Amino acid sequence: MKLFATLTLAALLPLSATAQAAELELDIGPASRSWQSAELLAHPQARQIEIAEDVSYKRAMHYRAVPLAVLLSGVQPGDHLQAVALDGFAAELPAALLLAQSGAQAWLAIEGPTQPWPALAAGKPSAGPFYLVWQNPEASQVGPEQWPYQVAAIRKLAPVAERFPALLPAADADASTQAGFALYQKHCMACHRLNAAGDSAFGPDLNIPHNPTEYFAEGFLAAYIRDPQSMRRWPQGKMPGFSETVLSEAELQQLLGYLRHMATRKQPDAAL
Template structure:
């Protein structure tokens, strides 16, 4: 029979957040306490935090301490508990002199982070943050929070070839550049032709492509500032300013979407 003390211990164990890391041919499940005990744990200041929109201070571990030999990996997949999935090139995470530095921030039980919105949850328990993100052109969608799992994986377009235009386009075409914009900023929530890891938002080609039901001026506005076109209580899509998706990159993204509308699978 469990005593009150025993029941408390069980409840605490069940409540302890766990991060699963599938990397380098092994799977590890690390509790928050284990991560907070890492010798490389440090306190870092993020001047312009993406999730909170202000300066934040975190206890964090350099991602290279968790994931050694990143330079030999291809893509790292960060899966959040809400279904958000970010596929980030390992080369970005590896950092190096003169580049952005990736850290895994850890929310401690006695240092709970603020809620992301009134009455909601925080960005914890695990959150990928960056020091000097501008040095490597880190997108806002490459700051996944509520992380539940980190895994190495083949590139998204290799696992889901239906994302790649089938038309014989030049390698430097706007449509192929647009695919890269899509994978960095849109595939974290959406699929195309049923291809992708995330399912937070709708498929962007089935049954219809947004280029088919939005006038172009409104589609551009929706991407830049969704709430200015339509909004609802459960809306989670952020806006993408020119500092995140430049005007040229937005043009490429729309070219890609229009091309995929011609290549819809059924």
């Protein structure tokens, strides 16, 4: 309950107060603790970094940040972590990716109360108070959903397949469908539930009452995933587009195959 109390309190505070009183909850086992912004800004391994192509700001950005791995004491490469944002976005993250010493490097950027970051868009807040950013993300195929901003907590949890069996393909599903399930976890689960299964409270369920493969005409769902605004002009829409550099054509077809497969495995009672 402490996690959600923290989320609720932070969500009610003005932006300036949130930046000044920000607290990050780490629920990672014996080393669990909370960090105040001031503590992280003064951390001995904090430094100024440049993110050449920031996913959220769409330009180069500079942050004071701490290598995320140094905050994850006791976490092992085989563990599974989840970063929860103030708006209910819940990014599922393999610990091995966050702990890696080569390839992409994960940083926790900290917004300073006297140096607030710019707004993400007109009328919107900044990406603070805490933002998971990456240097060299292409080296480890880090996707845009693995850049959670306004992070309030990082938790160690059981893998997705154990927590949410309602997401699993049939035991005899082919390798392409299984690959689609892995892509769903990486690219979709941070915002969406499916069969009412998942921790995100951000986007709509993708199977109940209807799966998008059931109501999008042939080819239109793929186009929507590539560029949502090209299909439905909605300035307030938050879904990002997934270019071929993020989700190859082969991977897109695997993801669509998983969704089509899950349309035959609805669990409507799960929504009750």
